[in-house]
Amino acid sequence: MRADTAVVSPLAERTAGAQEAAARIAGMLPDHTHYVQLQSGGLEVLLHKPPSQAETINDTGLDIVTFWRVLRDRPHDLARVCTLTPLSRIEFDTARGSGSYLGVSDLEAARRVWVLLSQSADGPARLRPQWRGIRRRRQHTEPRADIATMETLAQRLKEVTLECQPAVNVVEAHSGRSGVCFYADLRANQFGAQGADPGAAFRPGPDVLLSALAKTKAAVVVRVDHTGVEMTAPPGWAQAALTVQSGHPVRLWSNRPLPVQQPLFDVDPAAAGKETP
Incomplete structure (x- = not known):
């Protein structure tokens, strides 16, 4: 699913290709009725997807949630x-x-x-x-x-629910509900909303969150490039290595099949949909 138009966030990343990557990640999300974004960041993915029946945005930083x-x-x-x-x-x-x-x-x-x-x-x-x-x-x-x-x-954002909890708690709270799709950006610069959260050092790392997501039956999509932590995809998860016109390659893991959307992405055919042994 993909929004016809998107509003650019005031906190959007200014790095090359950031908006393009966000739009295309939004286009690869599995079908869902409740979208749950576990770290707010600049909300670029949310803003590039059409509204769902329910949407929940979380961040552990009170200041960024206040914003x-x-x-x-x-x-x-x-x-x-x-x-x-x-x-x-x-x-x-x-x-x-x-x-x-x-x-x-x-x-x-x-x-x-x-x-x-x-x-x-x-x-x-x-x-x-x-x-x-x-x-x-x-x-x-x-x-x-x-x-x-x-x-x-x-x-x-009028109908979006805002949470300020540890991401693992949000996963546990929504895992049993039907139609849920979790999106987590595990890059290091997403933990702390690009510097806005002074308590980021006390937040559980991306490996801890990935472990919690691996246990859920809900749909999950995670971005894992530049995590700063060595991680392995959970068994059976699909993987895709994506390139955008400018900027670093985007790596996605999901517990659902990842659609190949040419020419939106240049997808490594050896990685797209590949199951991790």
Whole structure:
């Protein structure tokens, strides 16, 4: 399934090929009535798929969940404060050093998450996170364009349930329900929503989450490239090595057959649908 149009997330990855990869992963999800995304990240996959009967988005970072909740419920207010925020090292350092934002309003907490991710450098530097700097100023028009989509994005998120729990707990809570499809992005830069969650170091690693997903009978799709952890696909799971027009190859594992969608992907035929002994 694939959405005809997609809203670009204000927290979307700016690396080459990120949007293309998200759209094509969304197109490979098994049929489902309840979509469960176990780490919110920038929500790119959710935003490239048509709405399901039920959708649940989870993240262990209270700040990142607050961002999505404020955007969903108060898009005009959030767009306004973000529009008034300058490209500023002071703003960035305040956001980076504010931790859990105790003592500030939810709106201000959401704004600081946006500042942290929109003004940080691209790629791995975004994890630290690292100030974008004067040399990147020419790119700062991109977040401004994202602000204009906040109200449209709020409509997309209107019926989405937001959770703030360990991902393993969410798997256990939804595994017994029919029509569920879990999506987990196990890349290291997804744990902590690209740096927005200061508690990421205390979160169980991707291998622990994969172990929990291997026990469920619900549909599961996981992205495993650049996990930072050596892992093996659970027995019987399908695997696909996918390439996008730009950016790193995408590796997916699933406990359901993975459709080969040429020419959307260049799929390694030796890997697509292959069962792990």
